[in-house]
Amino acid sequence: MTRQLSLNDAVPSPSEDLVIANATVITGAFLPVLENGAIFIRAGKISATGSAQQIISQAKTKIPGIRVLDATGYIVMPGLFNTHTHVAMGFFRGLGHGKTDMIESFLFPAEKSLTPELLKPLSYSYIFDGLRAGVTSFVDHYYFSEGIGRAFETFGVRGWIGETVADLGGAFPGRESWQRAKDLIEKTKFGPLIKHVIAPHAADTVSPGLLKECADYAKANNLTLHMHLSQTDGELNRVKARDNMTPVAAAKKAGALGPRSLVVHLTSATDDDIKTIKDSGATIGYCPTSTVMYDRLAKIKSFHEMDIPLAIGTDCAASNDAADSLGELKIASVLARTHGVDAAKISPDHLLAMATTIPAKVLGVEKELGTLEAGKQADMVFLKTSLSSEPADNKLANVIYSMGARDVTHVMVNGNWALWNRTLPSLNEGKLKDEYLAAVAEIRHRIQKSGHS
Ligand SMILES: [Zn+2]
Numbered sequence: 001m002t003r004q005l006s007l008n009d010a011v012p013s014p015s016e017d018l019v020i021a022n023a024t025v026i027t028g029a030f031l032p033v034l035e036n037g038a039i040f041i042r043a044g045k046i047s048a049t050g051s052a053q054q055i056i057s058q059a060k061t062k063i064p065g066i067r068v069l070d071a072t073g074y075i076v077m078p079g080l081f082n083t084h085t086h087v088a089m090g091f092f093r094g095l096g097h098g099k100t101d102m103i104e105s106f107l108f109p110a111e112k113s114l115t116p117e118l119l120k121p122l123s124y125s126y127i128f129d130g131l132r133a134g135v136t137s138f139v140d141h142y143y144f145s146e147g148i149g150r151a152f153e154t155f156g157v158r159g160w161i162g163e164t165v166a167d168l169g170g171a172f173p174g175r176e177s178w179q180r181a182k183d184l185i186e187k188t189k190f191g192p193l194i195k196h197v198i199a200p201h202a203a204d205t206v207s208p209g210l211l212k213e214c215a216d217y218a219k220a221n222n223l224t225l226h227m228h229l230s231q232t233d234g235e236l237n238r239v240k241a242r243d244n245m246t247p248v249a250a251a252k253k254a255g256a257l258g259p260r261s262l263v264v265h266l267t268s269a270t271d272d273d274i275k276t277i278k279d280s281g282a283t284i285g286y287c288p289t290s291t292v293m294y295d296r297l298a299k300i301k302s303f304h305e306m307d308i309p310l311a312i313g314t315d316c317a318a319s320n321d322a323a324d325s326l327g328e329l330k331i332a333s334v335l336a337r338t339h340g341v342d343a344a345k346i347s348p349d350h351l352l353a354m355a356t357t358i359p360a361k362v363l364g365v366e367k368e369l370g371t372l373e374a375g376k377q378a379d380m381v382f383l384k385t386s387l388s389s390e391p392a393d394n395k396l397a398n399v400i401y402s403m404g405a406r407d408v409t410h411v412m413v414n415g416n417w418a419l420w421n422r423t424l425p426s427l428n429e430g431k432l433k434d435e436y437l438a439a440v441a442e443i444r445h446r447i448q449k450s451g452h453s
Helices: 051-064 089-090 102-111 116-122 124-131 147-157 176-187 208-220 232-245 247-253 270-278 289-296 300-305 325-337 348-355 357-362 395-401 428-451
Strands: 002-004 018-026 034-043 047-050 068-070 074-078 080-085 135-142 158-165 193-198 224-229 262-263 282-287 311-312 380-384 406-415 415-417
Touching: 018 051, 018 395, 034 051, 047 051, 068 289, 074 395, 080 124, 080 262, 080 270, 080 311, 080 325, 089 102, 089 116, 089 124, 089 135, 089 147, 089 300, 089 428, 116 124, 116 147, 116 428, 124 135, 124 147, 124 428, 135 147, 135 193, 135 224, 147 158, 147 176, 147 193, 158 176, 158 224, 176 193, 193 208, 208 224, 224 247, 224 282, 232 247, 232 282, 247 262, 247 270, 262 289, 270 300, 289 325, 300 325, 300 348, 311 325, 311 348, 311 357, 325 348, 325 395, 348 395, 357 395
Parallel strands: 002 068, 018 068, 018 074, 080 135, 135 158, 158 193, 193 224, 224 262, 262 282, 282 311
Antiparallel strands: 018 034, 034 047, 074 380, 380 406, 406 415
């Protein structure tokens, strides 16, 4: 039985073994593109990829009644990561434009009005936005993260959640934040799609001793350390006054830099700092739109020329109204070229790696995610080709430069359909929107009452 992916179809059963056939399969960054390709999915994992004829025959031998989904006219690519988000900050959408000193004078005071029960519904909009842009894995860093984890579970997407740790600044400063972070990891139960990161807020808002505790815990528990670093000139000046060194040097001293460190922004980093990052093996969480909105771009020419691993992120709705990792790749490319980065360093494969294999590696899941290869989890994005995107001689370049989130129609996470024909197959979008807007109204009311609007 062959079934065409189309707007009129019913959603296939969850976790059904099947073959996706006749698609253009972008198997991954620096990996082959299969024209008229197929993917055999078994028990939520990719069992094989290859030509449609070969894979259909192989799958039918193993599972005689297996369903074949005809994906003619679709491009299938690996699920994308958004490696730096604060999904619950959807209520700030549109409010960050033109704000100066946004973090200390605007975000932190407003966030004091957050309550744990608001976090889940506040996360719905940004998650849905990301999902519709092909994001299957979100790396989040925020307060009261249990609600955020529950929101990711609701949408059936992967979430790496980190409870913000800060004892010297932020909305809820104090050592209790570190206890909350450890309790989230050690005492709160989540399903298999939710994992953890250790999330010290930044070098100025976390004391050197606490940053070291976070780094030691991350290493001891094989977790990624995810922090803002050298995000603003304010952070640079505060750490210099406190420790007589730069935020990057302070992070290094605390043991917070290494191959499992995801350090975000580096806007005020010096040349020496960038060399330190390179030598440490850390990955930079690169949020092009957000850094420009906050302050200015970092020394991105050095990032590219020194081949520092860059993982794409969008940051929050205050500094990047959209959660569109795919769109952010095109912006990253344009910015690199305007800064004189050689085109060979920012090829379509380099860009795809920023949203797939590089994030998977820093999160320690490169054997499970990031490409469409046998043995990996079935996380994939479907884009529908049309008159608007032809001709497409280089399929990956076409996806990044000509197509975009508007062409994403279906998203599979862990073998399940998280998005089907641009809609949520097992959820009521209208109900989620009502819950989200009620939570937005509540937090805005609380902020107004507190005098921080
Ligand atoms: Zn951030």
